[in-house]
Amino acid sequence: MTGFSKDCCFVTFEPFGHSADLDRTAFGANFLSASRIDAVHILPAQNDWYQHADFLEACRRVAEVTRGYQQIVAYGSSMGGYAAIRFGGLVGAGSAFALSPQFSIDPRQVPFDRRWIEQARKLTFVSESVSSRFVPSAFIAYDPHGPDLRHADMFRPHTNVIDIPLPNSGHPCTLYLAELGLLQAAVVDLAKGTFDPVAFRHRARRRRKEAPEFYVTLSHRASHRGHSDTLSLTLAERAITRPQASLRCLTHFAVLAAHAGRMSDAFEAVDRAASTEPHHPAVRRAQSEILEVAGDLDQAVTILERLCQDPVPTGNDGTRLAHLRWRQRLPLYRQLTHPTALRRFGRLLDRARRGLGLPR
Structure with a gap:
C-alpha cells in the first residue's frame, strides 16, 4: 500500500507461516495501512526462507517502487527478520527493524541451532550465497537468554547492529511486544525517525509481567x-x-x-x-x-x-x-x-x- 507520504516506506518480509494463500494479509499490513505509512509487502508461497532463483529480480522490482522515499525501513520477524537484514539492501532500505532474526538456518553456518533443521534439509541456499546485500544498520530485538543472541552476534560483521535485548521474550519476540502495545508504537516512531531503542527496551522491561x-x-x-x-x-x-x-x-x-x-x-x-x-x-x-x-x-x-x-x-x-x-x-x-x-x-x-x- 503506497500513496500516503514520500517520507517513509516500510518493506516487510513475511515470517515463517502456515498459509500458502498469496491473498493472505501480509505481515504488518493492517497496522501500516491504518497508520497511513507506505509499505510494500513481500510474501513467499512457501517457508523457503526466500531461497529461490527469482528472488533477486523481485527485490529489484521492489527497489523501483521504493526509489524516491526519504527513508526505507526493512521490517520482519524471525524468517522475515533474516530477510530484512540480509536482503534489505536489495530493496533500497537504509535500516532494518528485525524481531528475533535468524542469521541463517544453514547448519553449516549455525551448527549450534537445530530448531530449523527439518526446513534446512529441504533447501538449497541459493539467495543466501548469491544475493545477500545487508542493510547498513539494523535494530535487532531478541531474547538474550536463547540462541537468538548468537544469531544477533553473527550479523555484527555485516551491519551496524543496534541491540534491543528483551529477556524472556521468547522466539519470536514479536508477540511479546504486541501484547505490551509496544510494537505498534515502535513502527510509528521508526517512520517518524524518532525511535529510541534504549527507552523502548526500558519500557518493555518495566512492563514485562503484563x-x-x-x-x-x-x-x-x-x-x-x-x-x-x-x-x-x-x-x-x-x-x-x-x-x-x-x-x-x-x-x-x-x-x-x-x-x-x-x-x-x-x-x-x-x-x-x-x-x-x-x-x-x-x-x-x-x-x-x-x-x-x-x-x-x-x-x-x-x-x-x-x-x-x-x-x-x-x-x-x-x-x-x-x-x-x-x-x-x-x-x-x-x-x-x-x-x-x-x-x-x-x-x-x-x-x-x-x-x-x-x-x-
Whole structure:
C-alpha cells in the first residue's frame, strides 16, 4: 500500500507461516495501512526462507517502487527478520527493524541451532550465497537468554547492529511486544525517525509481567532446565489467565495440563485456542498430543495424518506420526513409550547433560 507520504516506506518480509494463500494479509499490513505509512509487502508461497532463483529480480522490482522515499525501513520477524537484514539492501532500505532474526538456518553456518533443521534439509541456499546485500544498520530485538543472541552476534560483521535485548521474550519476540502495545508504537516512531531503542527496551522491561508470552517463555525454560512440572504448569497457567492470552499460551498450557492429569483443563484450553484458529498447526498438534495422553490413539493419529497433508509443512509431524502408528500396532511399544513417561525421561536426560556440560 503506497500513496500516503514520500517520507517513509516500510518493506516487510513475511515470517515463517502456515498459509500458502498469496491473498493472505501480509505481515504488518493492517497496522501500516491504518497508520497511513507506505509499505510494500513481500510474501513467499512457501517457508523457503526466500531461497529461490527469482528472488533477486523481485527485490529489484521492489527497489523501483521504493526509489524516491526519504527513508526505507526493512521490517520482519524471525524468517522475515533474516530477510530484512540480509536482503534489505536489495530493496533500497537504509535500516532494518528485525524481531528475533535468524542469521541463517544453514547448519553449516549455525551448527549450534537445530530448531530449523527439518526446513534446512529441504533447501538449497541459493539467495543466501548469491544475493545477500545487508542493510547498513539494523535494530535487532531478541531474547538474550536463547540462541537468538548468537544469531544477533553473527550479523555484527555485516551491519551496524543496534541491540534491543528483551529477556524472556521468547522466539519470536514479536508477540511479546504486541501484547505490551509496544510494537505498534515502535513502527510509528521508526517512520517518524524518532525511535529510541534504549527507552523502548526500558519500557518493555518495566512492563514485562503484563505479557502472557513472558510467562510462557519462563514455563518452557523451567521444563528445559529440569525444574518441576508443577513450576512449568504454574507459569503456563499464569499466562492463560491474562485477557490477551495467545494461541501459543493456550496450547502450551493444554499440553502441560494433560501430562499433569488435568484432562478437563487441557481440553478446555485447547478448545479456547481452536475457537479462534481451528486449523492452525499448533492447535492440531496440541489436540493430537492431548488425545494421545488420554489414550485415544486413533483420533490422535487421524489429526496428525491430516496435518501432514497441509500444503505448507511447518513441523516435524511425519516423524511423530510414524511414532504414533507404532504405538497403535505394538502393545509393548505402546507401554514403553507412554508420552508422559517420555517427557519425564527427557527432562532427566537434560538435567544429566547440563551436569556434564554437554550441549542439549
